[in-house]
Structures are given as C-alpha cells and as structure tokens.
Amino acid sequence: MKILGLIVEYNPFHNGHIYHIQKAQSLDQFDYTIAVMSSSFVQRGEPAIIDKWKRSQIAIEYGVDLVIELPFVYACQSADYFAKGAIELLAKIGVTDICFGSENGDISTFINIAQTLFENQESYDSYVQQAMKKGLRYADACNQALQNIMHQEIKTPNDLLGLSYVKEIIAHHYPITPHCFLRTNTYHGLDLKHIASASAIRHAIKNHLDFAHTLPHFELYQNDLYFMEDFFPYLRYQILTTPPYELKQYHMVDEGLEHLLYKSIHHCQSMNELIDSLSSKRYTRPRISRMFIHILMKNTKEDIQEAMHLDYLRILAMNERGRKYLSLIKKTCPYTLVTNFSKHRHPALDMELKATRLLSLLSSSPQDFIQKEFSHIPLIQTFDL
CATH class of the missing domain: 3.40.50.620 (HUPs)
Incomplete structure (x- = not known):
C-alpha cells in the first residue's frame, strides 16, 4: 500500500x-x-x-x-x-x-543536506554549540554550521x-x-x-x-477564538506567585531567564510587551512564547522528558x-x-x-x-x- x-x-x-x-x-x-x-x-x-x-x-x-x-x-x-x-x-x-x-521546493536539496549532516554529525554539533556560545539563536547557529560544512543556507x-x-x-x-x-x-x-x-x-x-x-x-x-495575549493575566499571576528558584524548573526557563522574567513582569502590561522585553539575539519570539505556555502549565523539564x-x-x-x-x-x-x-x-x-x-x-x-x-x-x- x-x-x-x-x-x-x-x-x-x-x-x-x-x-x-x-x-x-x-x-x-x-x-x-x-x-x-x-x-x-x-x-x-x-x-x-x-x-x-x-x-x-x-x-x-x-x-x-x-x-x-x-x-x-x-x-x-x-x-x-x-x-x-x-x-x-x-x-x-x-x-x-x-x-x-x-x-526551496527541491526535495533533493533537503536530502543532500540531511545526509551530509548525518555523516558529519560531530562537526555539525560542535559548530552549533560554538555559535550558540557567541549568543546566536539555535536556528541561526544551525544555519551557520550548515554554511561551514556545505556552504549552503536554510533560513x-x-x-x-x-x-x-x-x-x-x-x-x-x-x-x-x-x-x-x-x-x-x-x-x-x-x-x-x-x-x-x-x-x-x-x-x-x-x-x-x-x-x-x-x-x-x-x-x-x-x-x-483563542489568542495568546488573552493568557496574560494568568501568566502574570503565575510568575508573580512563583519564586525564581521554582520558575527555573519549568521547561525552557534556562540560563537565568527566571530572574529576567520576574523583573520584567512587574512593568509589562501585555503579552506582546512581555515577549518583546525578553526577545533577544538569542531568544526568538516563538521560543519565548513556547516557554510561557510551559510556565502556564507548570511543565517541568522532567515532565517533558517523561512524556516524550x-x-x-x-x-x-x-x-x-x-x-x-x-x-x-x-x-x-x-x-x-x-x-x-x-x-x-x-x-x-x-x-x-x-x-x-x-x-x-x-x-x-x-x-x-x-x-x-x-x-x-x-x-x-x-x-x-
């Protein structure tokens, strides 16, 4: 079949x-x-x-x-x-x-890139880690690693x-x-x-x-109809009532983001404003938004690993x-x-x-x-x- x-x-x-x-x-x-x-x-x-x-x-x-x-x-x-x-x-x-x-529209491009990365996984991972240490977002780090290995881009x-x-x-x-x-x-x-x-x-x-x-x-x-900004009052309450040491247990709350969250929530008045305050060269808006959903659901890093x-x-x-x-x-x-x-x-x-x-x-x-x-x-x- x-x-x-x-x-x-x-x-x-x-x-x-x-x-x-x-x-x-x-x-x-x-x-x-x-x-x-x-x-x-x-x-x-x-x-x-x-x-x-x-x-x-x-x-x-x-x-x-x-x-x-x-x-x-x-x-x-x-x-x-x-x-x-x-x-x-x-x-x-x-x-x-x-x-x-x-x-792109050409499947051979994707197959060729995927096969090359699979064969050079160690080098690829190393390039990605190096780029992220310099502050690049994960997607940008992956693209830079791809350029280093194959001189191609996927953006x-x-x-x-x-x-x-x-x-x-x-x-x-x-x-x-x-x-x-x-x-x-x-x-x-x-x-x-x-x-x-x-x-x-x-x-x-x-x-x-x-x-x-x-x-x-x-x-x-x-x-x-369901929009992310409508969750702001719930998210604000969740962050304000959760100590930073507990926030960092939630999935995607990494590298000190719990402190920035706790600081930002006191002066932000909307979901978009809060996302803007946390977005950076390292963290995209979708990445920040995904983190908020995990905070709202109180999903710990261990919860995610178990459910996968x-x-x-x-x-x-x-x-x-x-x-x-x-x-x-x-x-x-x-x-x-x-x-x-x-x-x-x-x-x-x-x-x-x-x-x-x-x-x-x-x-x-x-x-x-x-x-x-x-x-x-x-x-x-x-x-x-």
Whole structure:
C-alpha cells in the first residue's frame, strides 16, 4: 500500500491547505491520506485559533482519511522536536510518503543536506554549540554550521521544518519517501489573496478584516477564538506567585531567564510587551512564547522528558476509509491506537488534558470544552459542526 502522510497545524485551515492536500495526493496513487496535526497549541507557541476537533473535521471534509494528534509535548517545541514527534508517529502508523510545502521546493536539496549532516554529525554539533556560545539563536547557529560544512543556507521556517523532517527520516532509517513542492505565498506575508498565509488570516481575524474568501467555513471564526495575549493575566499571576528558584524548573526557563522574567513582569502590561522585553539575539519570539505556555502549565523539564516516550497514536478524526485502514493495521501497529481518551494512560495524555484545561480558560463553555476530550467521537460521517 501507498500511504501519504501530511504534517499539519491548520491554524486556521485555509485555501492553501486545500491546495497542499490536492497537490500531495496528485504525486502518486495513494491508498490513504493521514495527517498528524498539532493539538491545542502550535509550534510557534500560541493556542490554535479554533479547537482541534473542528480543524480535524475540516481536514476530513477536504480529503484526509485519518487525523492523528501530535501531542502537546512535541507540538509546542522547536522544529527538531516537532519533526521528531511527527515523523515518529507517521512511521508507526505505516506512512510510506510525506509531502510538505517549502520555499526551496527541491526535495533533493533537503536530502543532500540531511545526509551530509548525518555523516558529519560531530562537526555539525560542535559548530552549533560554538555559535550558540557567541549568543546566536539555535536556528541561526544551525544555519551557520550548515554554511561551514556545505556552504549552503536554510533560513525560512518551512524550509527549516522540512529539513528537520528529512533529517529524522534519514537518522532513523524510516521507510518513508519525502516530497516537497514550492509554496504559493510567503509564510509571513499579510496579503489576503485567495491563497493567503495563515499569519495573514490570523491577523485579519484578530483585526476584524474581511477574510471570508481565504478559507472554507468562515462561520467557524465568529466565536470562541483563542489568542495568546488573552493568557496574560494568568501568566502574570503565575510568575508573580512563583519564586525564581521554582520558575527555573519549568521547561525552557534556562540560563537565568527566571530572574529576567520576574523583573520584567512587574512593568509589562501585555503579552506582546512581555515577549518583546525578553526577545533577544538569542531568544526568538516563538521560543519565548513556547516557554510561557510551559510556565502556564507548570511543565517541568522532567515532565517533558517523561512524556516524550510515546507508545500510542491518538485518533482525532476519520472517515470510513480511515476506519478501514485502522482495522487493517490494528494487529501490526506497534503503538496503541487510542480513540477513547480514558482507556489508555500515558504522561503525554495527562499533559494533553492539562493543555486542554488551560485553553478552556478562554472558552465560553469551559466544562463542555474539557468534556470533549472524553466524549468526542472521531468517526466523521457528515460535515456537521
């Protein structure tokens, strides 16, 4: 069988994602399409603008057969960890091919770079460490190391993620063939074209601009929208009531950041102001934002390490084809297939529930929002939100 895998966030699901699904499916005669999707929070350190159930249902409507959850422990991380979790889960569920959009558009470039770095891992790691000691951000340090070894650059977010996917495939010898295609827009552009960037659409939603032509199901973006800045009062309370020696136990609070946090929170009046006060040559805004989410959830460094050892695949949504595929692989899949939240225990699932509870603080019906973790039925017969 040929199984297509997509690594997605759908934050929000827009016309470009429809193009991505159709373009990827046109590469070969695939039997099934499986997407692994970030859950309540996304890689850049923000809550998903609408909940994962709605996003996964839209994916099923537009051609995906099965949506599995990328657990919070991997979703809200740097590109390398994000890729590690996503590729691992796709490999365990039997995906044979993956396809991603990139600014480069040439998969041979990614394969060549990933293979060279794998063969020169010690030198690469050394260059990265040296660059970070000089104060460079991790992504910039990686790019400088790449220049030193191959005289090439990978700078844009989608290309960095794509390279991370290919590195994971090569490092673990996964039987997965990677593909990519050229993106149709810039990842940070704010133009509201027919195919607009997710950043542009989120900006339009937040600022009450007309974005209806950029995505399906415009009606879903009228109520219960989730934005990072709305967590500021909770974050402020958390930092003010937590001693610095406890703050530094939380994931990503490193190198004295606990003291800077405690100092900054006294004079900052908004989330953006606080992020700006901490951003630097070393720490990007997404990195700071991810740290805030871990502080809000009180995730210690030990919690994260424990939760990363996955042994399950959680199903968010599927159509009848997806259900057929699950029945085919349930005896051979090395991971437990979870459709009922309460029937499998794992630290990553406990953390997932904690993330849901955090996001419920912004919901108009918090108890119903939390209850969906236990009562949601993943089989989608018709599209009815």
